[in-house]
Amino acid sequence: MASNTWAPHEQPTGLSSPWDAGYGQHVSVWAIVVAAGSGSRFGSSVPKQYLPLAGRRVLDWSLAAARSVCDGVVLVVAADRADAVEPLADHVVVGGSTRSASVRAGLRALPGDASVVVVHDAARPAASRRLFGAVVAAVCSGADGAVPGVPVTDTIKRTTTLGHQVWVADTPDRDTLVAVQTPQAFRVDALRAAHASGAEATDDAALVEAAGGRVQVVPGELANRKITVPDDLVAMEQYLGDTDED
Numbered sequence: 001m002a003s004n005t006w007a008p009h010e011q012p013t014g015l016s017s018p019w020d021a022g023y024g025q026h027v028s029v030w031a032i033v034v035a036a037g038s039g040s041r042f043g044s045s046v047p048k049q050y051l052p053l054a055g056r057r058v059l060d061w062s063l064a065a066a067r068s069v070c071d072g073v074v075l076v077v078a079a080d081r082a083d084a085v086e087p088l089a090d091h092v093v094v095g096g097s098t099r100s101a102s103v104r105a106g107l108r109a110l111p112g113d114a115s116v117v118v119v120h121d122a123a124r125p126a127a128s129r130r131l132f133g134a135v136v137a138a139v140c141s142g143a144d145g146a147v148p149g150v151p152v153t154d155t156i157k158r159t160t161t162l163g164h165q166v167w168v169a170d171t172p173d174r175d176t177l178v179a180v181q182t183p184q185a186f187r188v189d190a191l192r193a194a195h196a197s198g199a200e201a202t203d204d205a206a207l208v209e210a211a212g213g214r215v216q217v218v219p220g221e222l223a224n225r226k227i228t229v230p231d232d233l234v235a236m237e238q239y240l241g242d243t244d245e246d
């Protein structure tokens, strides 16, 4: 993939769209916040991203962080929420049956002048503005994509299943492993190309990597956990109740 020629610059300190391609040329940065999942693992009748959390809904925290750094936000929702009023989103579109299909629906709604896109899971409400800024800055500095990564503390085994039994296949060197989060930033054309075949993956970086793109890892945040089970929401309530970036 071709790399861009954007100049490196500082991380954002203000409230909105501080991106500059050099010579005063503005880089248009948009966010896609995916919120179309049913959250079946959470076990609630209301999808986890719509549950209350420290004074607002889970997805409002994610939308607010995205807004503070990007020029615009596309929110991807399930079909039964297509008509909901979402003041923190510029566009609301209906997602698909998989996360990757939902991201593709978001991509279709981006304006033509968007150069950088940040994909974020609505279910990660504690991602900071600084983290959004860090992944965008990496892409503006020349990467095709950028993801937050945190070191793994457990030893990770690759496994193989024989019949009904699971066996260890091998043990990757832990020092080379990171657990990857969202927000993930990409050059818009790199992400569009990676999604063009309709491939599926658990994150967008995997598709960009498979298409030959260079994806940089920036330091992630331990607090930026994905809400998956009810205990995650309890812990997040305490964390966000104590930490209000706005």
Ligand code: C5P
Pocket (backbone or CB within 6 Å): 034, 035, 036, 037, 038, 039, 049, 076, 095, 096, 097, 098, 099, 100, 102, 120, 121, 122, 123, 124, 226
């Ligand atoms: O299910 P999981 O927690 O991995 O989903 C990650 C994010 O992707 C969530 O914010 C969820 O709402 C979103 N998603 C989606 N469309 C799907 C499946 C998941 O927007 N079909």
